[in-house]
Amino acid sequence: MRKPRRGSYWTSRGYLLRFLLPSMIVLFVIVIVPMVFLWYVSLTNYDLGKGWDQRHFAGLSNFLMLFKGEDRDFWPAVLTTLIFLACTVTLEFIIGLAVAMLFNRTIAGKAVWMAFLIIPLTITPAVIGLMWKLMYNTEYGVLNFLLNFINLKINWLGPRSALLSIIMVDVWQWTPFVALMLYAGLQAISTEPYESAVVDGASSLQIFRFITLPLLRPMIVVAVLLRSIDALRIFDTVYVLTKGGPGNITELLSLHIYRVGFEHTGWIGRSSAVAIVLLIMATIITTIFMRVVNITRPAAIANRIEENTSGFGSAA
C-alpha cells in the first residue's frame, strides 16, 4: 500500500478500511439475523403456542394497538423505564465519581480495597436478584432485621417502595462499573496540568471543575452512555425480585416484552413490536445525549485534529 503522507493517516481510506472492516463485517453478520427477524415478526401475529406455520401477516396492527392504548401496561412501562433510567444513571454517576476520586490517592493495599469494589459486578444478576429478595423480605429479611434496632420496618417490595428498591439494587450493582471506568480515566491523566494549576494558585474546586472534569470527559461520556443503554435492557435482576409487580409498578419495558411474549401469552409478534419501540426509544435518548455532549465538546480537541489533518498535502 502506498505509504500515506505523515499527518494524513487519518484521512487515508486504505488504513481506515483495514481498521474498521473486520469488526464491522463480523458484527453485521452476527446481528443482522435477529434484527431482520425482529422487524419481520413484529409485523406478524406469531404465537409461540401455535407454531411458525400458523403466523399471519398483521401489518402495523401490533404497533397500533400499543399507541391506541389497547395494551394498558405499555405506557406505564415506558414511564417506569424512563424514571428508572434517570435515577440509576444519575446516582451511579455521582456516587461512582466520588468513589473514583476516593481511590485516586495512594492507599495502602489498594488492590484489596478495589477487589471489594468489584464484587457486585462479578455476581450473576439472577443470583443478585434472589439474594436481594431474601434481604428485602419484610418478615425475615436481614435489612429489616437491622432496621428493627432503630424501630423501623420498611415494606421494601410493597407498592410504595418497590421502584426505589429495584433502583437501589441496580445502583449497588453498577456503581462500581462507573467508578472503575472513571478511576481508569483519572489514572491516565497526566500530572502536568495539575502541577501548573497549583503553581497558579487554583483552589481544589477550580481544579476539579476546569481540569479534572474536562479531561475526564471522554470517560464520563462513555460510562454514562453505556450505563444508559444497559439500564434500558435490564431484566434478570428485576424479574427475580418483583416480576414487574406489585401491579405494574416495576414493570420495565424489558419485563413487558418478556411478559407479553413468553409469560404464558406467547404473543411474539406483539412482543417484538414493543422491542422495536424500546430500540427506537433507546436510539432517541442516546442520540439526544450525544448531541448535547458534542455541542459542548471542548473545541480544543476537535480543532487539534482538524488542524493536523488538513493542509499537510502541501508540505514536502
Added chain:
Amino acid sequence: MASEARHRRRIRFLKRVGLYAGLVVVVVGFAFPFYWMLTTSIKTRIETINPAKWIFSPTLENLVFVFTKRNFLMYLKNSLLTVASTTLLSLVLALPAAYAFARFRFKGKENLAFTVLSLRMLPAMCVVLPYFLLGRFIGILDTSLILIIVYMSFNIPFAIWMLRGFIEDIPIEIEEAAWLDGCTLTRSLFKLIIPLIGPGVAATAIFIVIQSWNEFALALFLTSFQARTLPTMSTMFLSVTGIVWGEMASVGVLTTLPVLVFSLIIQKYMIRGLTFGAIKG
C-alpha cells in the same frame, strides 16, 4: 512554628482517617450482600430464613454437594472456554475499530459508531428465538461456539466504545512525534497506543469478562448439556417446593470467585499510573 507544623500534621492525619473511613463505608456497602451470600451458602435452610441467627454452626454440605452432584466442574470448564474466547476475539476485533473511531475523520462516523452501539440495546430475550432458530439451522446449538459468537454481538460494540474513550484521552502529539521519527501507523499503534491505554484495555477486559461470564438467558436457551455455563446453574436451585438457598448461594459464590481472581490479577495493570511526563522525558 512548631505548633503550626503539628496542626498541619494533625489535619493530614484526620484526612487520612477520613479517607480510610470512607473506604470502609464503600467496601461494607458493596460487599455486604456478598458476605450475606457467603454465609447463606454454609447455613441450613431454617437458618437462612431466620436472620436473627448470626451465629450458627457452618455446614459445608451445600458446597460439597454442588461440586460432586451438580457437575460443577463441567460448567466451570465451559464458562472458562466460552468467556476466554469471546473476550480475546472481541478485543482483537474491537481495538483497530476503536482507533479508527477515535482518530480518523470520515463521513457518517458518528452515525456508524451509534449504529454499532444500538445493537446492544435489546434485552436478551428478544434475540433468543432468532438465534435459536439460526443455531438449529446451522447445527451449532449446544456448543460453546454459538455462545462465543452471540456474545460478540454485545461485547464488540462495548469494547469499541470503551477503548475509543481511552484512545481519545491520549494527546495526538505523541503519535505525531513518533511519525516524525519515521514510525508507521501500524507500528505506532502497537508500540505506543496499546501500552498507553494499558489500564483501559485491562478495564475493558474485566468488563467483557464479567458480562460474558454472567450472561444467563442466551446460555440457558441456546445450550442444553454440553456447553452449559455456570450462570445457568442458578436455575437448578429454584425448586418447585422452594428455593434451595444453601446450594444456590454456594453456586453463586463459586461462580463469582474465578472472575474475582481474574479481576484481582488484571487490576495491577489498571492501577499502574502512567504519566506522560515520564514518557516524554
Added chain:
Amino acid sequence: MRRPTRLLFILVVLSLVVGGQSLFAAGYGADVEKWLAYVRANYGGTTVTFAATRHPAIDAMQAMTDEFTQLTGITVKYDIIEEGYLRNKLLIEAQGHTGTYDVLLLDSFSLAEYAPANVAADLKPFLDNASLTPAWYGYNDIVTAYRKGIGMYSNVVYGVPVAGETRYVGYRTDLFQKYGKQPPKTMDDLLTLAKFFKGKEKDLYGIAMRAQKGIHFASGWMTTMYQNGGQFLDQKTWKVLVNSPGTVYSLEYYIDLLNQGPPDISVYTHEEAESAFALGKTAMWFDSTALTPWILDTTKSLVADKVGFVPPPRGRAGAYGALAGWDVGLSPDAKKKSQEAGWAFIVWMTSQIKAKDYVKQGGTPVRTSVYSDPELVKQNWTFPIQLESLGRAANLVNDGILWLAPHPKFLKVIEVAGNYGSQVLAGQLQAKQAMDLAQGEVEKIMSE
C-alpha cells in the same frame, strides 16, 4: 495346590461380575427380571436426556437413577431448569423440532399449551406396547383424579403423573389452642380467623398465600375461587365469566384475605409463603400439599411440631379443591431408540413396585396403594387429610369443572386475570373495574 485355587477364585469373581446384574435384580421377581432383560438387550448403552425442573419428584428419581442404569445399561442425563424457563425452552425446542430431550417433565398447568404445540407425544402407543409396558406397572393404580386430571388433556394421555397436588390449609395448633379457635370449616371462617390473628401478637399475620404478579397470583386466587363461586370461563360454552358477580366476589374475597398477610405479600410466590409460615410469621397457610414435607422438616421449619392441616374449607358454591401436578412424558421429536429407552425409564420410575422407594426418597405420592400403605401412612400423618382434600378436588370434577380449564388459551386467560388481580392488590384499581377491563381483554383473546 495353588493353581486350582487361583482358577477357582477367578471363576468365582467372573461369575459374580457377569451374573452380578441378575444377582442385583434377584430381589425383584421373575416378570420384572424378564422385562429388565428385554430392556437391557434392546436399549442397553443408550443415553436418555431428561428436561426437568427442580422438584422433589426429580430429586427422588435422581437418587434412583444409579440403580436403574446398573440394571438396564441406560444412562440418564438431567437438565434442570427453573419451571418458567423450562416451559419456554420446551416450546422453543418444539418449534425447532430439535429432539434435544427425550423425556420431559410437564406441568399440568401447561398441558393445554403443550398439546397444540406438539411438545409432548401421545403415550397411548407406549402404554399399549406389552413388551415395553409390563403388567406389573400398574397404570390404573395411579389415583384416577391424577391420571385423568393431570396426565390427560382433551382425552389424550400426554404424561404419567409423578407429583399430584391439591391445596389445603395448614394452621398453628399452638395459637389456635391459645385463643380457643377451631380450624376453618368454611371460607367465611377462614377470612374471619385470618382477620383475628393479624396483629394478635408481635410480628404475627393472619395467613400466607401466593400473590406475585401473574400466574402466582392467579394460582393463589384459584385456590379459593371455585368454592366462592367464581370461574374464568364456562367450561361447557366457553363463555367468558371474568366479570361475573361470582368471580368479582371471589377476587374481593381473595384481596381481603391477602391483606391479612405480611405487608410484602404482593411479591410472594409459594416459596415466600411457605417460608413465612414455617418461620411462624403467620397463623395459617393455604397452599400445595406438595410443600408439606418442608413444613414438617425440623431443619427447614420452626413450626414442624405445632402445625395441623384441614381440607380446603367449604365455600358458598361447594366444597371444592384444587388439582394440579406434574407428569413425565416423551418428546415426539426424539429419536425412536432413545424415545423408547426413555419410556422404559418412565415405566421403571413410576411403576407400582418402585413407588414405595420413590416416596421414601421424597417423591410425592400419586398411587392409591401408596396412600393406603400402612407403613407410609404411619410416617406421614397428613396422608388421610390429603386424601380427603383430594376428595374435594374430585367434587369439582364431578360437578363438571376442571380446576385447570381444558382450553388452549386458558393460560393466557389466567395470566391476564393474575395481572389485573395484582393491580387490585397494589391499590391501582378496584376489583369490579379491573375485572371489567380483564373481561374485555379475555374476550378478545378467546375470539382470536
